[in-house]
Amino acid sequence: MKRRDLILFLIIPSIAILSSCQHKPAAAPANPLLNAYDVEQSSTDPQRLIPLNYQQAQGKRVFNNNCVWCHADSTPAGPSNRSNLTPTPPLFTDGETFNSLSDDLMRNTITLGGSAMGKSAIMPPWGQTLTPDEIRAVLAYARAVAQPPYKASARPASQ
C-alpha cells in the first residue's frame, strides 16, 4: 500500500510536468537551393557564395542599376564602360583599394562625387539620385563582396 501511494505521489506530478513539455519537431534540413538575389559569387573563388542580408541585397540591386556600368567588367547590357575610362575605376570587389577607406569617406564619395573628394570627376555625385539608405546599402554590398574580405574591426564603424 505504502509503495503504491509513493508511486501515485510520484506519477501524478510527473505526468503534469511531462505534459507541459512541448513536443519539439525535428529541424528541417537546410535547403540547398541557391538564390541569385540573396547571394553573390565570390570574385576570386566561383565555388564560394557570399550570402547577402536584406541591406546588402538592396545594395546589389542599386549597384546593378546605377554603378555596374563602370565598376564591373560585365554588365546587364553586355560590355562594360570601365575599360573606356581614364583613370580606370576600381572594381566593386576591389578590397585592396576599398578596405582601407572608411565608411564615411566611401559614402561621401558616392554622395558628393569624385571631384568633391579630390578624386577624378568621372565619378558623378549620386546624392540627389539615390537616397541615403540606398547609398548605405550599396556600401554594405561592396563591403560584403570585397576581396580580400573587408573586416569591420579594422576601422571603427561609424553610425
Add this chain to the structure above:
Amino acid sequence: MTAKKMGEISTRLRAIFALVSVAFVAVLAVSPVRDFFQSWKRYEKNYVSYAQTRPDTKRLLADFHPGIDQIWLPEMRVLDRCTTCHQGISQTSLSDASVPQPFRAHPAIPHDVKKWGCVVCHRGQGPATEISEAHETTLAWEQPLLPIRFIQASCGVCHRADLPQTPKLNRGRELLSQLNCSGCHHLQDIERPAMLGPDLSNVGNKLTRQWIYKWLKEPHTVVDSSGNTVVDGYETVEEPRMPQFRLTDPEIKALSAYLTTLKGQPIEPAKFDQGVVASLQKSPDLADQGEVRFRQMFCTTCHSLAVTQGDETKLIGGNIGPELTKVGSKINPDWLVAWLRDPQSYLPHALMPRYRWSDQDLYKVTQYINTRLTDPELLSNVPPLEEPAQEEIRLGQRLFLEKGCASCHVIQGVSPQKDFGPDLAILGSKNVSQLEFGNSSIPRNIISYIQAKITDPLSVNPAARMPQYRLTPTDLDAITTALLGMTGSPANSSLARLIVPRAQGAFHPAGAFGELSDRYKCAACHRFNGDGGNLAPELSFEGSRAQRQWIMDFLKNPQTLRPTLIFRMPQFNLTDQDASVIADYLGMVTQSAAVKLSAVDQKQFTPQMAEMGKQLYEVKYQCNACHTIGSAGGYVGPNLSNAGNWLNAAWIEEWLKNPQALVPGTIEPRRSLTEQEVQALTAYVLTLKQKAPGSAGTTAGGAQ
C-alpha cells in the same frame, strides 16, 4: 482490538490524505511555476542584462517595458506579441550582426516595424508567447514563419504593382505570365492576354503531320555538335514556350491527325512579281542576300537563332517571337509568304508587324529562311504516319479538350473547358490542411507543395493534368514567391485601403496613327502612358524630347549608335506618309507638361555659352565618361554626336535640371547645376550636329 485497528486505519488514512494534499498542491503549483519560468520572461531578463553591457544602456532601458508587449491591428485581424522577446527590433544601435538574437534590430525597411509588427510580413502565430508556437507549424496554427527567401511574397500581398525593391517577386510575376499560367489558372492581377498559344483553326495549312508529331513528342529544336540540346522547344528561360505534357504515342498520333485536318482558309500559292523572280532566281548568292536583309531588318530583335561559336552553341536574339533556327523545315513556304505579307490575317492577335515589303526583299528573305534555316534530319526519327483515320481524328479532338490544349490554343468552333486548373489567386493564404499532398514524402508545408507541383505534378497528384516545368532554382523560388503573395481579395474595406493596385495603363490611339500603330505594333516594344512593352525606350514624352525631323529620319532608317545595345528597332520600310503621320502624332500628343518647348528660344544661345558648355562637359562634369561624341566617350548614355538635330532645347534644359522628373528611374545622376551651367551645357549640346541625315543617335534617354 477493533478500536486499535480503527486507530491504525485512521492514521494511515491521515497519512494518505496528507500525501494527496501535498501532491495536489504540487500539481496546482505547476502552472504558476511554469508561468514564472516562461521563456519570454527569461528573454526579457536577458535583454535587461544585455542592455547593461551596451554603451547606450540608458536609452535601451528607457524603451524597455516589462510584461507582454503587443501590437494590435484590428482591421488586419493581427495581434502581434513578437516584440515581447524581440526587444531590440527598432533599436538602430542593435543592428550589428554581433548582437545576439532575439535582440537584434530589424534591417531598415520602408515600413515602421513598431507600427506594423512582424507577422504581417513574416507570418507565424502573433499571439503566441512560446518559441515554437510563434515560429513553427503546430496543431493550433498551420502557417509557420515564412522562410526569409520568400519574404518578398509578403510585399506582394499589398503591393500589387511591382516595386524596385522586390526583384524576386517581380521576376516570379513575370514568369507566371510568360509561362502562360493564366491559360488554366485564375491568378491575382495577371490577366489572361488576348492570345496565349497560336490559334490553330488553320494549322493544317501551315504544318505537316510529321512536324506536329515531332513537336508534341520531343520538341528539341537545336542540338549542338556533341548532341546536347541547346534549345529545348519546351520552356527555357530564353525561350518560353509550350510546356511538357505527358502524352503517349497513340495520343500524339491522334492529336497530330486531328490538327492536320484543321484547314480553315486555303493558303494561296505565293505570288511574286515575275520580273523580280526572274532577275533573282539565278543569282548564286540569293540566300546570302536574304540573310543580309534578314539581319539589316533586325528580325533578331524579336526572333532568336542558334549560333555556334567555337564549341558553344547558344541562342542569340529576342524572345518576343518564336526561335527560328529550323523554321524552314517546319512551315509550308506558301504560308510563310502569306504570313510575312499580313501576319494578322492568319493570327489576329499576332505581335508581328505588317512590314512594307518590296517583292525583292520578301523573295530574298523567304529564300533564306527556306534554304538556310533548315535541318534535313529534323523529322528523320518520325515514324511513317498514314492518312489520319476518322477514329484517330475523333480521339484527337477529345484529347485536345481533355489535355487542356484548348486552354491556350483557340480553334474556331471548339470552346475550352472553363476554369481548367484550380484558382491560384488565393493560394498564398491556404492552410496546410487545404492542400493535397497525396503519397509524396515532401515536408507538409505550402512551399514544398508549390515547388513539387511545378517541378513534378504527379508526385503530389497522380491524376494531375498539369504539365511539368523545368525551372532553375532561382526561378522556382521567384515563382513560389509570387504565388505565396497571392492571398486573394482583401477581407474587408480597411484592408482594401492598403492595397497598392497594379497600374493599368491603356493606350488605344485612334485615327491615322492608330492604324499605323496597329500595323507596326509600336506597343510591342515601346511603352506609352504605362501600356506596352519594355524592350525599347518609353515614348510617352517623345514629342517633348525629339525634334520632328529627327523622328522622321529615325523611322525611315533606325540606326542607333549605341554599341552596347543588342536589340535594335527593325526597319519597317515606312513610306514618307507613314513617317510623317507618326512624327506628327508623337509631336502633338506625347508631350510632357514639364517641358515648355516655346519657352526656350534657340537664339538665346551664344557661341560663348556653347564654349563654356564644352568646358563644363569635358572638364568639370566629365560627361564624356558616359556619353560619346564623335568617336570618343563612354557607352552608358546615348551617343550625343547628333544631339543638336535630335533633342529639343527645352527638353535638354529640364533633363539637366532633374532627369528623374522626366524619366523616372533613369540612371543619369541628377546634379546641382546652376541656371547658367544648364544654359551653357544646353547651348553646347545643341551645336553637336552631324550632316548626313539618318545617322542619328538613339532616342533612349539612358533608361537602361
